[in-house]
Amino acid sequence: MKPLTLIGFMGVGKTTVGKALSQKLGKPLIDTDQEIVKYEGRSIPEIFADSGEAYFRKVESSILEDQMDKDLIISTGGGIVTNERSREYLKNFFHNFWLDASLEVVEKRISDDEERPLWKVKREARIELFNKRRKLYEAVADHRISVDHLEVNELVEEISKLYL
Ligand SMILES: Nc1ncnc2c1ncn2[C@@H]1O[C@H](COP(=O)(O)OP(=O)(O)OP(=O)(O)O)[C@@H](O)[C@H]1O
Numbered sequence: 001m002k003p004l005t006l007i008g009f010m011g012v013g014k015t016t017v018g019k020a021l022s023q024k025l026g027k028p029l030i031d032t033d034q035e036i037v038k039y040e041g042r043s044i045p046e047i048f049a050d051s052g053e054a055y056f057r058k059v060e061s062s063i064l065e066d067q068m069d070k071d072l073i074i075s076t077g078g079g080i081v082t083n084e085r086s087r088e089y090l091k092n093f094f095h096n097f098w099l100d101a102s103l104e105v106v107e108k109r110i111s112d113d114e115e116r117p118l119w120k121v122k123r124e125a126r127i128e129l130f131n132k133r134r135k136l137y138e139a140v141a142d143h144r145i146s147v148d149h150l151e152v153n154e155l156v157e158e159i160s161k162l163y164l
């Protein structure tokens with residue numbers, strides 16, 4: 001069975017749903033953002049500021065690679081799909097659930113979050129990023145789940161049914 005991944009834009013609920021799914025399915029959860037912070041011993045904004053996004057993506061990709069063939073759930077960072085190597089790993093070795101939210105819902109959930117450097121830009125740039133990213137999630141997703149009107153437990157039910 002391929003490991004289950006949750007992919008999607010910042011704030012759609014990957015970490016939150018990942019935790020609940022992990023309990024329901026009795027499988028461990030790996031959150032790639034948390035793994036990077038642990039491995040680097042510094043925060044995401046610090047990594048972006050001091051080493052750059054490209055470095056962050058490399059570490060993110062090798063953490064993803066380490067999870068292949070493991071029986072677990074992975075909540076990914078919102079930008080994992082921007083890296084070609086990560087996209088190839090996802091497509092070939094993981095079972096990918098795209099949590100898809102409208103921009104309005106995302107904005108409500110993550111307004112003024114200091115932990116997400118790519119969100120701290122002008123609104124036009126956020127909209128552009130959001131639209132560009134949707135194409136990348138679509139390219140690797142095995143399933144698209146609309147999250148706007150569903151509670152965490154409803155999402156867990158839907159995903160569990162599809163993860164066979
Ligand atoms: N289905 C839901 N309904 C309502 N609120 C939700 C739902 N899922 C997540 N949230 C809330 O939205 C916020 C963002 O969730 P979360 O941190 O899990 O997103 P994420 O996709 O992991 O973001 P990132 O890509 O930045 O890691 C949290 O405050 C969480 O409680």
Ligand SMILES: O=C(O)C1=C[C@@H](O)[C@@H](O)[C@H](O)C1
Nearest residue numbers: 010033077078079116117118
């Ligand atoms: O969408 C993104 O590019 C990011 C999302 C977060 O989960 C973190 O991985 C980081 O802030 C980058």
Ligand SMILES: [Mg+2]
Nearest residue numbers: 014015033076
């Ligand atoms: Mg997260």
